[in-house]
Amino acid sequence: MxxxxxxxTARAELRAALTEGDLLDSSEDLERYGRDETxxxxxxxxxVVRPRSTDEVARIVRVCTEHQIPIxxxxxxxxxxxxxxxxxxxxxxxxxxxxxxxxxxxxxxQVTVQPGVITQVLVxxxxxxxxxxxxxxxxxxxxxxxxxxxxxxxxxxxxxxxVTRDNVLNLEVVLPSGEVIWTGANTLxxxxxxxxxxxxxxxxxxxxxxxxxxLRLLPLPKASRLMLVPFDxxxxxxxxxxxxxxxxxxxxxxxxxxRDAIDFTLAHVEGITIQVPDAVQAHLLIEVDGxxxxxxxxECEMILxxxxxxxxxxxxxxxxxxxVDALWRLRRNVAVAxxxxxxxxxxxxxxxxxxxxxxxxxxxxxxxxYGFRSICYGHAxxxxxxxxxxxxxxxxxxxxxxxxxxxxxxxxxxxxxGGTLSGEHGIxxxxxxxxxxxxxxxxxxxxxxIKRVFDxxxxxxxxKVLPDMD
Amino acid sequence: MxxxxxxxTARAELRAALTEGDLLDSSEDLERYGRDETxxxxxxxxxVVRPRSTDEVARIVRVCTEHQIPIxxxxxxxxxxxxxxxxxxxxxxxxxxxxxxxxxxxxxxQVTVQPGVITQVLVxxxxxxxxxxxxxxxxxxxxxxxxxxxxxxxxxxxxxxxVTRDNVLNLEVVLPSGEVIWTGANTLxxxxxxxxxxxxxxxxxxxxxxxxxxLRLLPLPKASRLMLVPFDxxxxxxxxxxxxxxxxxxxxxxxxxxRDAIDFTLAHVEGITIQVPDAVQAHLLIEVDGxxxxxxxxECEMILxxxxxxxxxxxxxxxxxxxVDALWRLRRNVAVAxxxxxxxxxxxxxxxxxxxxxxxxxxxxxxxxYGFRSICYGHAxxxxxxxxxxxxxxxxxxxxxxxxxxxxxxxxxxxxxGGTLSGEHGIxxxxxxxxxxxxxxxxxxxxxxIKRVFDxxxxxxxxKVLPDMD
Numbered sequence: 001m002x003x004x005x006x007x008x009t010a011r012a013e014l015r016a017a018l019t020e021g022d023l024l025d026s027s028e029d030l031e032r033y034g035r036d037e038t039x040x041x042x043x044x045x046x047x048v049v050r051p052r053s054t055d056e057v058a059r060i061v062r063v064c065t066e067h068q069i070p071i072x073x074x075x076x077x078x079x080x081x082x083x084x085x086x087x088x089x090x091x092x093x094x095x096x097x098x099x100x101x102x103x104x105x106x107x108x109x110q111v112t113v114q115p116g117v118i119t120q121v122l123v124x125x126x127x128x129x130x131x132x133x134x135x136x137x138x139x140x141x142x143x144x145x146x147x148x149x150x151x152x153x154x155x156x157x158x159x160x161x162x163v164t165r166d167n168v169l170n171l172e173v174v175l176p177s178g179e180v181i182w183t184g185a186n187t188l189x190x191x192x193x194x195x196x197x198x199x200x201x202x203x204x205x206x207x208x209x210x211x212x213x214x215l216r217l218l219p220l221p222k223a224s225r226l227m228l229v230p231f232d233x234x235x236x237x238x239x240x241x242x243x244x245x246x247x248x249x250x251x252x253x254x255x256x257x258x259r260d261a262i263d264f265t266l267a268h269v270e271g272i273t274i275q276v277p278d279a280v281q282a283h284l285l286i287e288v289d290g291x292x293x294x295x296x297x298x299e300c301e302m303i304l305x306x307x308x309x310x311x312x313x314x315x316x317x318x319x320x321x322x323x324v325d326a327l328w329r330l331r332r333n334v335a336v337a338x339x340x341x342x343x344x345x346x347x348x349x350x351x352x353x354x355x356x357x358x359x360x361x362x363x364x365x366x367x368x369x370y371g372f373r374s375i376c377y378g379h380a381x382x383x384x385x386x387x388x389x390x391x392x393x394x395x396x397x398x399x400x401x402x403x404x405x406x407x408x409x410x411x412x413x414x415x416x417x418g419g420t421l422s423g424e425h426g427i428x429x430x431x432x433x434x435x436x437x438x439x440x441x442x443x444x445x446x447x448x449x450i451k452r453v454f455d456x457x458x459x460x461x462x463x464k465v466l467p468d469m470d
Numbered sequence: 471m472x473x474x475x476x477x478x479t480a481r482a483e484l485r486a487a488l489t490e491g492d493l494l495d496s497s498e499d500l501e502r503y504g505r506d507e508t509x510x511x512x513x514x515x516x517x518v519v520r521p522r523s524t525d526e527v528a529r530i531v532r533v534c535t536e537h538q539i540p541i542x543x544x545x546x547x548x549x550x551x552x553x554x555x556x557x558x559x560x561x562x563x564x565x566x567x568x569x570x571x572x573x574x575x576x577x578x579x580q581v582t583v584q585p586g587v588i589t590q591v592l593v594x595x596x597x598x599x600x601x602x603x604x605x606x607x608x609x610x611x612x613x614x615x616x617x618x619x620x621x622x623x624x625x626x627x628x629x630x631x632x633v634t635r636d637n638v639l640n641l642e643v644v645l646p647s648g649e650v651i652w653t654g655a656n657t658l659x660x661x662x663x664x665x666x667x668x669x670x671x672x673x674x675x676x677x678x679x680x681x682x683x684x685l686r687l688l689p690l691p692k693a694s695r696l697m698l699v700p701f702d703x704x705x706x707x708x709x710x711x712x713x714x715x716x717x718x719x720x721x722x723x724x725x726x727x728x729r730d731a732i733d734f735t736l737a738h739v740e741g742i743t744i745q746v747p748d749a750v751q752a753h754l755l756i757e758v759d760g761x762x763x764x765x766x767x768x769e770c771e772m773i774l775x776x777x778x779x780x781x782x783x784x785x786x787x788x789x790x791x792x793x794v795d796a797l798w799r800l801r802r803n804v805a806v807a808x809x810x811x812x813x814x815x816x817x818x819x820x821x822x823x824x825x826x827x828x829x830x831x832x833x834x835x836x837x838x839x840y841g842f843r844s845i846c847y848g849h850a851x852x853x854x855x856x857x858x859x860x861x862x863x864x865x866x867x868x869x870x871x872x873x874x875x876x877x878x879x880x881x882x883x884x885x886x887x888g889g890t891l892s893g894e895h896g897i898x899x900x901x902x903x904x905x906x907x908x909x910x911x912x913x914x915x916x917x918x919x920i921k922r923v924f925d926x927x928x929x930x931x932x933x934k935v936l937p938d939m940d
Binding site for chain 2: 105106107108109110151152153154158159162163165166175177179181182183185186187188189190192193194195196198199201202203218219220222242245247248249250291292295298299348350351352353354355379382383384415418419420421422423425426427431435438439440442443444446447449450451452453454465466
């Protein structure tokens, strides 16, 4: 497929399809909707449409199907795998105007939302009623529920509360045919036919367009405790992670930061003052939450025993909400800090938790072999290690020719440890060339077959997730 | 498709495919493998094969594909929707000899098992290492993990720990082509391609044969408390259910039993002596579990306040393990007791939790309208109401001609309340005629398309889940 220009006729039909929404085609707008947070990539759509209703989405899709125009759904543009980039031009379907929280059901602990709702806005709205929407990707202040569903976003709390996929009950989807379906039912259990709901989650806009979601809510945890645990050895820090769970505790977050990640962040983010002794090589950020204050204190003591048994340094307990905020800002701003420092590539490897030390050691060995520096951090509690590879002084030639070989080695190691390419960022555009490491032909053919069932013309977010047929 | 007789040639090839496993074709064996727990149905396969390895399964499948012989995977034969019945004869693929627990991974809290492992055997094996496999269908003493995966089995603990689908990480599957794949990775998070794992779970053997599973384990809860709460009104009991969750508590079980369900069980099950005052119309059986004894006592007090506010009678707390066993036997034997009393049909409706009172009232109204008696009980915590319709003195003509209309009304009500046909039993054979109530043509066409991608010849468990094409 080559870049698709939207004809004057199709453009007119798209305008006609939009009774309330609007169409943008200024070069500024196209460029704005042609970027997300993935490296420095730009793939602008030929036209941006911003519908306000499911009906409008369905009408737009019918126009695109008729003219075989690629459609790229666009959410908060915070993606890290390029899922929202319009690599073949065509129509960028921005869902930012479909941002209503339609119904907070306090009796059934569920909420019905449009896809353009910003995750933090939803979290705050339900918190006001004493309820909790658990998934909290680091970009929660600007990412949207639709994007979270498309990429199966995670975040620090996934280790206790699951990823987006685990917190969705039912989805309204516009199919490439223009038909509108619900994928399931608004129930906690469902053994009725194939699970279209969880198939849609994480399909990155390649099967259809999510126009409404019924999400599961929980009672808002009443209290939490946060601690920062330093280690002189990154490997020992990783080993302590498994031991915490083995002790019977499920933290609401268990994050890992390499020394460099901390230094970068302290250097680039205002207003965080934490003294880090020279010997410290890594930090664990551990949070517990629940209903009962004194239980949390007890669990903190149990965690303390475990991490001390693994040779940690002096543990910092956040005493004030300001200290809590500072520690979370430290963790959430690592990527920002790295980005401020240099061009970089971020990998989103995930392995069984206990394999983290092997993965980390392997990443460093591959870095030494190829001559790149990496900064590793992430959600150690569920084995999800973000690997930021720094360009620094490396040549463009190396970045283009050699680095992909190193990444291939890195993913091959990840898969050999029982892991896979992406824990929460999705495959999108940038990890697509590596899908053959995680899946052989039989699995990819099944996925391609499913894609054809939903999208026979191949207009839904082309160039994403599945490698080209060979 | 009509009943398929396995030719002598195919039979010889099947024997040749079985180097360790065996082939059964005596009428006794065929009848035994032709029944599960669904009503009094019998659909015998023409041949039963009992492989001992994934290799043997793959070889058997290739023979069946070559000769276009239907394959019906058979687990513990405890199913309640007829999923394991060989409605078109052919090969009954019994997985009872593939029952190894291959590896309990104490570091990563996961276990690798073959599909023929009996659920209780797995639960006991991991408990011996201080670990917990949470899903506990009522038939756990005889059902198998493979069957649990095929039907997406639930059970009382699903309300806190999720159904089978929520506790699986990765599956080895033999495709109808004879190819062997893994569906995902052994990780807690996965955003790498389409979710084939959760698509396989609940597909009832219609897409392929699960030959191995990597399941998630948890630390074994250290303590639990169980209470039996009587109500003079079944509706008020149902209303109390939502209030318990709204209070911030997530019980490890929250079961509902109508008065009749209790009386039937007390009459038909030995050794349970519980005094039930005449005024009592329903019971809630509520369990909390966790790490800390005194937290459980506190939660019991909180629950007590909620149920008393809803007008419950005198609450019975189980003080000894004998009392705990008696209460669970009371709950788990309801279906057994009903079965001992009369022929019956069991529906597995599920709705958003707060809609339970409406569903219950509707069921009774439909019963009055059509003149049948029903006994309702189930997993109220996740809105899953089992409805046993008693044949008693009803005529065969009514049972055959009129009852399906009543069931149609019952499912129509369920779906109108945001619910669906099955919460944990699956669609299998007996609920298939009602799929059009839950799904319209567009959704069913997607499911059929997915079925064709996996099973182009339609030999995998034909006659199940999806209604015939019209």
